[in-house]
Amino acid sequence: MxxxxxxxxxxxxxxxIHPMYEKALETVREKYLGRHYPIFIGQEEVVSExxxxxxxxxxxxxxVVGYFQRANVKHVRKAIDxxxxxxxxxxxxxxxxxxxxxxxxxxxxxxxxxxxxxIITFEVGKNRLEALAECWEAIDxxxxxxxxxxxxxxxxxxxxxxxxxxxxxMAARPYGVWFVISPFNFPFMLPNGMxxxxxxxxxxxxxxxxxxAPLAGLLLYQAFRDAGVPPGxxxxxxxxxxxxxxxxxxxPKVAGIAFTGSRDVGMTLFRKFMTRQPYPKxxxxxxxxxxxxxxxxxxxxxxAVMGVVRAAFGFCGQKCSATSRLYVHRSIMDKxxxxxxxxxxxxxxxxxxxxxxxxxxxxxxRALENYMLYVEQAKKSGGRxxxxxxxLRGDNYGRGFYVQPTIITGLPRSxxxxxxxxxxxxLLVDAFxxxxxxxxxxxxxxxxxxxxxxxxxxxEVRYFFENIEFGVTYANRRGGATTGAWPGAQTFVGWKASxxxxxxxxxxxxxxxFLREQSRTVVVE
Numbered sequence: 001m002x003x004x005x006x007x008x009x010x011x012x013x014x015x016x017i018h019p020m021y022e023k024a025l026e027t028v029r030e031k032y033l034g035r036h037y038p039i040f041i042g043q044e045e046v047v048s049e050x051x052x053x054x055x056x057x058x059x060x061x062x063x064v065v066g067y068f069q070r071a072n073v074k075h076v077r078k079a080i081d082x083x084x085x086x087x088x089x090x091x092x093x094x095x096x097x098x099x100x101x102x103x104x105x106x107x108x109x110x111x112x113x114x115x116x117x118x119i120i121t122f123e124v125g126k127n128r129l130e131a132l133a134e135c136w137e138a139i140d141x142x143x144x145x146x147x148x149x150x151x152x153x154x155x156x157x158x159x160x161x162x163x164x165x166x167x168x169x170m171a172a173r174p175y176g177v178w179f180v181i182s183p184f185n186f187p188f189m190l191p192n193g194m195x196x197x198x199x200x201x202x203x204x205x206x207x208x209x210x211x212x213a214p215l216a217g218l219l220l221y222q223a224f225r226d227a228g229v230p231p232g233x234x235x236x237x238x239x240x241x242x243x244x245x246x247x248x249x250x251x252p253k254v255a256g257i258a259f260t261g262s263r264d265v266g267m268t269l270f271r272k273f274m275t276r277q278p279y280p281k282x283x284x285x286x287x288x289x290x291x292x293x294x295x296x297x298x299x300x301x302x303x304a305v306m307g308v309v310r311a312a313f314g315f316c317g318q319k320c321s322a323t324s325r326l327y328v329h330r331s332i333m334d335k336x337x338x339x340x341x342x343x344x345x346x347x348x349x350x351x352x353x354x355x356x357x358x359x360x361x362x363x364x365x366r367a368l369e370n371y372m373l374y375v376e377q378a379k380k381s382g383g384r385x386x387x388x389x390x391x392l393r394g395d396n397y398g399r400g401f402y403v404q405p406t407i408i409t410g411l412p413r414s415x416x417x418x419x420x421x422x423x424x425x426x427l428l429v430d431a432f433x434x435x436x437x438x439x440x441x442x443x444x445x446x447x448x449x450x451x452x453x454x455x456x457x458x459x460e461v462r463y464f465f466e467n468i469e470f471g472v473t474y475a476n477r478r479g480g481a482t483t484g485a486w487p488g489a490q491t492f493v494g495w496k497a498s499x500x501x502x503x504x505x506x507x508x509x510x511x512x513x514f515l516r517e518q519s520r521t522v523v524v525e
Contacts, residue, residue: 039071040235048239053067058361058362068214070240099200105229125361175281177254179248179258182209182260183260188216191209193505221236256514259286288423290419295329300454309344310480316425319483325418347405377417387406449499453476471498472493
């Protein structure tokens with residue numbers, strides 16, 4: 001792409017973003033917060049007879065983000081019916097027209113990015129730089145896949161001939177209605193990726209955002225609609241997940257599911273969808289991970305410390321790509337830990353609306369309680385808290401869910417906390433003696449999303465890449481040991497229990513997961 005990629009470095013360097021973001025905070029307060037929002041099915045704005053649920057900000061629970069509808073099975077069924085009807089026309093719309101609509105969506109998001117970022121901050125507590133980066137990533141994803149559709153001629157090509165007089169062609173065709181379910185941690189970018197993947201390839205969408213961030217999801221829905229996506233081609237539903245599960249997995253009109261979230265929910269959807277549908281249908285799952293970073297004796301320690309801190313504690317570790325396991329060569333362990341604690345202690349924790357804050361709140365009270373539980377479990381099992389481990393209270397934190405970034409050593413590798421995805425700012429650290437041992441320990445998990453190494457030795461890096469069992473791998477990444485994949489640069493693909501397709505968002509094969517091939521042969525002689 002012609003425009004330079006947005007990074008933390010360029011964001012920090014651009015002073016103009018700060019007054020625009022701060023103005024957007026005020027605009028969002030006046031324009032969006034505390035309002036009552038409908039669901040959208042086709043051309044209808046629907047108010048549920050089952051009432052509303054209230055969303056409050058994790059920054060300060062006295063802030064009401066909004067009131068959203070509790071959709072019921074009737075609404076889910078109707079949205080699927082409407083999307084199926086809309087599919088007939090949308091699937092026959094020229095792929096070039098769909099590409100232009102996606103490009104308009106990118107322009108609209110670009111125009112609205114500061115308000116969207118401010119809403120992300122209010123809803124899930126993400127700091128301004130991460131919230132804005134999420135918007136930029138969504139913009140670049142839309143542009144990247146528009147370009148990719150063009151480069152592949154809408155995934156149509158001449159083949160053959162298979163025999164005399166045959167004119168053979170492959171046409172890629174959409175499946176039908178996709179149900180898209182998104183998580184809280186990237187409430188704009190992650191649904192953007194799944195929705196645009198479905199829409200640009202000619203499918204229709206019923207979109208259910210997480211109940212932790214329905215307003216960011218609504219702004220995404222509006223951006224697609226304002227860009228020219230017809231009513232019914234995309235539909236927006238809110239409400240508790242258990243209402244949706246059985247209908248979505250058993251309704252024969254659902255052609256595919258795209259889900260990002262926990263492994264437990266993802267595997268439940270997978271099993272039910274595979275057994276309740278009349279025949280196999282596609283399901284795209286991204287289900288988190290337990291991501292390792294390795295620091296060898298040949299690492300640049302300062303670079304490694306910075307990369308680990310950013311990846312472990314960015315957005316409170318609430319990223320499926322966050323570094324949660326760290327293996328450091330024994331010969332540099334003491335020095336590395338000293339630098340790691342020093343850098344971690346310098347992180348500012350607090351209200352993410354403030355410019356100098358790196359780490360805002362965890363997303364809700366349940367996350368706060370889990371943080372306390374896991375820290376206590378680690379202590380009781382022999383773990384030593386090198387830094388953090390406390391809930392932050394007092395005037396600056398009293399009405400939000402604030403915790404310290406936490407570093408723990410000495411916990412036996414067999415402990416469940418080494419295996420379980422915590423989705424919290426808790427980093428476990430252990431020493432290793434050989435690179436083979438470190439890679440073996442890193443691979444000792446059912447997950448396989450992101451992994452990183454710090455070493456200035458090319459042979460060590462090569463060994464890591466050839467033997468690590470993760471889909472997204474990095475070497476010497478100061479900006480994030482295991483985090484920061486970008487559309488068109490890093491394919492974000494999970495291996496093992498982290499994914500279902502082997503084809504990642506942000507890469508050249510992702511759109512194929514929303515398409516099926518049709519071979520067309522015409523005999524002309």
